[in-house]
Amino acid sequence: MTTASPPRTRGGRPRDPRVDDAVGEAVLELLGEQGWRALTVAQVAERAGVGRASIYRRWTTKEAMIAHAWRASTAEARLDAVDTGSFAADLRALVHRATEVNERPVIRRALPHLLAAAADQPELTPTVVEVTIGQMLPVAEAVERAKARGEVDPAIDTAALLDHIFAPLVIRTLVEGRPRTTEEVDRHLDLVLAAFTTTGARRPPP
Amino acid sequence: MTTASPPRTRGGRPRDPRVDDAVGEAVLELLGEQGWRALTVAQVAERAGVGRASIYRRWTTKEAMIAHAWRASTAEARLDAVDTGSFAADLRALVHRATEVNERPVIRRALPHLLAAAADQPELTPTVVEVTIGQMLPVAEAVERAKARGEVDPAIDTAALLDHIFAPLVIRTLVEGRPRTTEEVDRHLDLVLAAFTTTGARRPPP
Amino acid sequence: MTTASPPRTRGGRPRDPRVDDAVGEAVLELLGEQGWRALTVAQVAERAGVGRASIYRRWTTKEAMIAHAWRASTAEARLDAVDTGSFAADLRALVHRATEVNERPVIRRALPHLLAAAADQPELTPTVVEVTIGQMLPVAEAVERAKARGEVDPAIDTAALLDHIFAPLVIRTLVEGRPRTTEEVDRHLDLVLAAFTTTGARRPPP
Amino acid sequence: MTTASPPRTRGGRPRDPRVDDAVGEAVLELLGEQGWRALTVAQVAERAGVGRASIYRRWTTKEAMIAHAWRASTAEARLDAVDTGSFAADLRALVHRATEVNERPVIRRALPHLLAAAADQPELTPTVVEVTIGQMLPVAEAVERAKARGEVDPAIDTAALLDHIFAPLVIRTLVEGRPRTTEEVDRHLDLVLAAFTTTGARRPPP
DNA sequence: TGGTAAACGAGACGGTACGTCAGGTCTTAAT
DNA sequence: ATTAAGACCTGACGTACCGTCTCGTTTACCA
Numbered sequence: 001m002t003t004a005s006p007p008r009t010r011g012g013r014p015r016d017p018r019v020d021d022a023v024g025e026a027v028l029e030l031l032g033e034q035g036w037r038a039l040t041v042a043q044v045a046e047r048a049g050v051g052r053a054s055i056y057r058r059w060t061t062k063e064a065m066i067a068h069a070w071r072a073s074t075a076e077a078r079l080d081a082v083d084t085g086s087f088a089a090d091l092r093a094l095v096h097r098a099t100e101v102n103e104r105p106v107i108r109r110a111l112p113h114l115l116a117a118a119a120d121q122p123e124l125t126p127t128v129v130e131v132t133i134g135q136m137l138p139v140a141e142a143v144e145r146a147k148a149r150g151e152v153d154p155a156i157d158t159a160a161l162l163d164h165i166f167a168p169l170v171i172r173t174l175v176e177g178r179p180r181t182t183e184e185v186d187r188h189l190d191l192v193l194a195a196f197t198t199t200g201a202r203r204p205p206p
Numbered sequence: 207m208t209t210a211s212p213p214r215t216r217g218g219r220p221r222d223p224r225v226d227d228a229v230g231e232a233v234l235e236l237l238g239e240q241g242w243r244a245l246t247v248a249q250v251a252e253r254a255g256v257g258r259a260s261i262y263r264r265w266t267t268k269e270a271m272i273a274h275a276w277r278a279s280t281a282e283a284r285l286d287a288v289d290t291g292s293f294a295a296d297l298r299a300l301v302h303r304a305t306e307v308n309e310r311p312v313i314r315r316a317l318p319h320l321l322a323a324a325a326d327q328p329e330l331t332p333t334v335v336e337v338t339i340g341q342m343l344p345v346a347e348a349v350e351r352a353k354a355r356g357e358v359d360p361a362i363d364t365a366a367l368l369d370h371i372f373a374p375l376v377i378r379t380l381v382e383g384r385p386r387t388t389e390e391v392d393r394h395l396d397l398v399l400a401a402f403t404t405t406g407a408r409r410p411p412p
Numbered sequence: 413m414t415t416a417s418p419p420r421t422r423g424g425r426p427r428d429p430r431v432d433d434a435v436g437e438a439v440l441e442l443l444g445e446q447g448w449r450a451l452t453v454a455q456v457a458e459r460a461g462v463g464r465a466s467i468y469r470r471w472t473t474k475e476a477m478i479a480h481a482w483r484a485s486t487a488e489a490r491l492d493a494v495d496t497g498s499f500a501a502d503l504r505a506l507v508h509r510a511t512e513v514n515e516r517p518v519i520r521r522a523l524p525h526l527l528a529a530a531a532d533q534p535e536l537t538p539t540v541v542e543v544t545i546g547q548m549l550p551v552a553e554a555v556e557r558a559k560a561r562g563e564v565d566p567a568i569d570t571a572a573l574l575d576h577i578f579a580p581l582v583i584r585t586l587v588e589g590r591p592r593t594t595e596e597v598d599r600h601l602d603l604v605l606a607a608f609t610t611t612g613a614r615r616p617p618p
Numbered sequence: 619m620t621t622a623s624p625p626r627t628r629g630g631r632p633r634d635p636r637v638d639d640a641v642g643e644a645v646l647e648l649l650g651e652q653g654w655r656a657l658t659v660a661q662v663a664e665r666a667g668v669g670r671a672s673i674y675r676r677w678t679t680k681e682a683m684i685a686h687a688w689r690a691s692t693a694e695a696r697l698d699a700v701d702t703g704s705f706a707a708d709l710r711a712l713v714h715r716a717t718e719v720n721e722r723p724v725i726r727r728a729l730p731h732l733l734a735a736a737a738d739q740p741e742l743t744p745t746v747v748e749v750t751i752g753q754m755l756p757v758a759e760a761v762e763r764a765k766a767r768g769e770v771d772p773a774i775d776t777a778a779l780l781d782h783i784f785a786p787l788v789i790r791t792l793v794e795g796r797p798r799t800t801e802e803v804d805r806h807l808d809l810v811l812a813a814f815t816t817t818g819a820r821r822p823p824p
Numbered sequence: 825t826g827g828t829a830a831a832c833g834a835g836a837c838g839g840t841a842c843g844t845c846a847g848g849t850c851t852t853a854a855t
Numbered sequence: 856a857t858t859a860a861g862a863c864c865t866g867a868c869g870t871a872c873c874g875t876c877t878c879g880t881t882t883a884c885c886a
Contacts, residue, residue: 011828011829011830011883011884011885012828012829012830012831012882012883012884013829013830013831013832013881013882013883013884014830014831014882014883014884015830015831015832016831016832016882019831019832035325035326036322036325036326037326040871040872040873041872041873041874042871042872042873045833049833050832050833051832051833051834051835052833052834052835052873052874052875053831053832053833053834053874053875053876054831054832054833056873056874056875057831057832060874061873061874062872062873062874108325109325109326112318112321112322112324112325113322113325115318115321115322115380115381116242116318116319116321116322118318118381118383119315119318119319119380119383120241120242120243122383125381125382125383128381129381129382132381156397157393157397160374160393160394160397163373163374163377163378164370164374164397164401166377167369167373167374167376167377167378168366168369168370168373170373170377171369171372171373171376171377172369172373174321174325174380175321175324175331175334175335175338176331176335177324177325177328177331187363187366188366191362191363191366191370195370195401195402196401218851218852218853218859218860218861218862219850219851219852219860219861219862219863220851220852220861220862221861221862221863222851222862222863225862225863246840246841246842247841247842247843248841248842251864255864256863256864257862257863257864257865257866258843258864258865258866259843259844259845259862259863259864259865260862260863260864262843262844263862263863266843267843268841268842423833423834423835423878423879423880424833424834424835424836424877424878424879425834425835425836425837425876425877425878426835426836426877426878427835427836427837428836428837428877431836431837447738448734448738449738452866452867452868453867453868453869454866454867454868457838457839461838462837462838463836463837463838463839463840464838464839464840464869465836465837465838465839465870465871466836466837466838468869468870469836469837473869474867474868521737524730524733524734524736524737525734525737527730527733527734527792527793528654528730528731528733528734530730530793530795531653531654531726531727531730531731531792531795532653532654532655532727534795537793537794537795540793541793541794544793568809569805569809572786572805572806572809575785575786575789575790576782576786576809576813578789579781579785579786579788579789579790580778580781580782580785582785582789583781583784583785583788583789584781584785586733586737586792587733587736587743587746587747587750588743588747589736589737589740589743599775599778600778603774603775603778603782607782607813607814608813632856632857633856633857633858634857634858637858658845658846658847659846659847659848660845660846660847663859667859668858668859669858669859669860669861670847670848670849670859670860670861671848671849671850671857671858671859671860672857672858672859674847674848674849675857678848679847679848680846680847680848825886826885826886827884827885827886828883828884828885828886829882829883829884829885830881830882830883830884831880831881831882831883832879832880832881832882833878833879833880833881834877834878834879835876835877835878836875836876836877836878837874837875837876837877838873838874838875838876839872839873839874839875840871840872840873841870841871841872841873842869842870842871842872843868843869843870844867844868844869844870845866845867845868846865846866846867846868847864847865847866847867848863848864848865849862849863849864849865850861850862850863850864851860851861851862851863852859852860852861852862853858853859853860854857854858854859855856855857855858855859
């Protein structure tokens with residue numbers, strides 16, 4: 001789904017797709033500049049050169065508007081697959097790149113608020129799930145390849161393993177409010193590889 | 207720290223500690239009843255039988271007020287230590303009880319919003335860190351005992367292990383907006399024990 | 413000027429004139445019922461069935477709002493002209509009727525506060541001047557006719573004479589906080605007629 | 619009455635009279651500097667170096683406090699008697715000096731508000747009456763001398779004549795929010811003298 | 825090609841929460 | 856029992872934002 005529910009088109013002027021784009025861009029800009037609290041629909045409308053009514057015609061709440069813009073932005077930032085033949089190498093490459101993506105201000109500032117909004121408005125949950133799963137997809141593929149190669153026990157549930165890979169990083173960022181350093185990510189991956197792979201591969205000494 | 211920064215009281219009527227308590231109780235009640243969005247300072251003041259000014263005198267923002275009430279409430283809900291002599295048994299008992307605690311409406315509804323608030327207001331981060339660490343403390347002790355008994359490799363960083371124990375549970379609750387079932391928690395602990403203990407202890411068949 | 417400065421309406425929804433009317437009525441009702449001190453913007457908004465923002469959009473201060481409502485109300489209460497052919501008769505009729513008008517609760521309770529408000533907010537002065545002059549207008553016409561008939565010396569400044577007619581009555585009401593009785597008004601007019609007319613006409617004995 | 623109701627003095631620490639003085643001075647200073655609206659009890663207390671409770675122990679409301687300070691200040695500004703032997707000369711001297719007194723910022727800014735306060739709080743009326751009458755007292759004496767000399771018809775009620783002398787000046791200041799010029803006062807007195815004295819004395823050409 | 829239906833930017837609408845401020849009362853320790 | 860200091864409750868203030876609702880105008884489809 002890339003647009004905001006283009007509903008019945010029976011007569012009348014069609015919706016201007018430039019509005020969707022302009023709103024999305026404005027939301028991301030303002031989120032990055034000022035954070036979630038300071039972001040108002042009126043401001044978005046002004047920045048986008050759009051009427052407020054045109055926004056409410058597309059999304060029922062401010063949160064839905066932001067969620068849509070956020071999803072649209074992550075779609076283009078999706079990680080490319082990486083296949084080096086080694087699970088450890090794949091994992092390090094993918095997780096380091098995912099960490100970079102999550103450091104973009106708009107993501108870092110929006111994610112906690114989107115989780116909170118979804119807690120109150122269950123209709124936002126699919127969006128949150130979709131984005132988080134989307135980000136883990138290339139890693140899931142690497143895990144499957146690792147199972148095929150015998151690097152990972154096939155009895156281990158892939159989803160559970162993905163959580164062990166990502167959740168500790170995400171939760172620390174959420175709680176401590178600062179991104180993980182490269183070194184911290186590497187140490188985390190050391191432990192993951194030691195605990196969940198048959199080789200217990202550690203990173204090569206520098 | 208159990209009270210809201212009673213600054214030097216050089217002359218003048220001292221702050222009435224009953225105000226702090228009444229506000230804390232009112233916040234928790236209203237959070238549980240209505241959730242975060244519907245909670246207003248005016249409502250808290252009325253429920254607590256307190257003037258709004260007395261609240262703003264103590265906390266600069268609504269979020270700080272809630273964070274304080276939340277911390278005060280978790281202090282009394284802290285998990286008791288459990289020491290059965292077996293890391294697996296300790297872990298299952300403690301994590302199941304922690305899961306129960308986190309299911310209380312006030313916690314479940316407030317946590318995502320507190321994380322979001324802390325993202326905008328860094329001064330709230332210590333409170334969030336303190337509470338989350340507090341909850342993990344008895345588990346940390348169990349881990350240390352397990353290391354002493356040789357059930358867990360002493361080379362493993364305890365904090366990292368704690369994250370592998372808790373983060374996957376918490377993150378799934380945050381993202382999916384529903385609590386983990388007992389069965390899901392058990393399966394998660396199976397994997398943790400298999401991956402991070404020397405015995406790879408699995409739970410006994412029922 | 414009968415409305416609250418509907419500024420250039422270039423696009424956008426136009427202001428609803430019913431809001432102006434409803435606010436004006438509500439102000440006058442509440443002024444009459446409760447007086448100036450007890451009158452709050454929130455109360456006016458509720459009584460008028462109007463949002464508070466709509467009031468603040470029109471008037472910058474509570475005083476300006478009341479002044480506007482007050483002027484609008486006096487416009488319809490303006491005295492009709494009286495022309496009996498005799499200055500004394502004209503004057504007695506007009507001043508007695510003006511006194512009645514000024515006894516209406518809304519006027520009696522509002523005037524002192526409006527004078528006070530104008531002392532702090534000079535932009536209210538034109539309104540106060542307009543209303544007071546408006547009330548004296550029919551008397552001014554009677555004075556001009558009296559001058560033409562030779563009952564009043566044409567060398568006497570009409571505005572000055574009007575002040576001698578009204579000011580003593582008004583100032584006593586302001587200072588003593590009670591209205592003038594019919595008898596007091598008559599005695600006052602006796603003196604005015606004796607001092608400022610060529611005939612020195614006194615009232616006929618009862 | 620120069621102090622604020624020094625009540626029962628039965629045991630205990632006596633009231634510090636410096637508090638009364640300091641409060642009075644602070645009120646007058648702040649009235650002159652900022653006007654009535656911006657004057658708060660807290661500000662007065664701070665400026666006077668006094669606790670707020672000490673103020674409320676003496677006066678029940680803010681208005682009563684100001685009224686007291688105002689009366690105390692006018693007591694010392696009372697006009698000295700003038701007796702030149704000519705009513706016209708006495709009158710011009712006294713009224714010009716009264717006009718000067720009324721131009722002091724504290725008076726000009728406070729009078730309208732005191733009238734408004736008295737409209738809501740009848741207990742303030744005596745103070746207002748006392749001050750206004752006090753100011754007119756020397757003029758009343760001059761009127762009596764004029765009656766004795768035959769310059770003014772003894773049948774004219776002195777109080778009514780005083781109102782014709784002062785009310786037009788005061789009301790114009792109240793309504794128009796600006797003081798009378800010397801020339802305006804002189805023209806007003808010309809008319810008063812012409813209308814209410816047997817000589818109809820006009821001022822000598824310059 | 826002309827009508828119509830829905831879009832558009834602008835901005836007013838009712839409602840509600842916010843955070844500030846003022847008034848008048850009460851409580852402390854000290855005098 | 857007073858004092859200065861300062862907390863207390865109450866409640867109005869003015870601002871800001873939300874989501875809705877007109878306005879007058881523009882733009883596509885369809886007859």
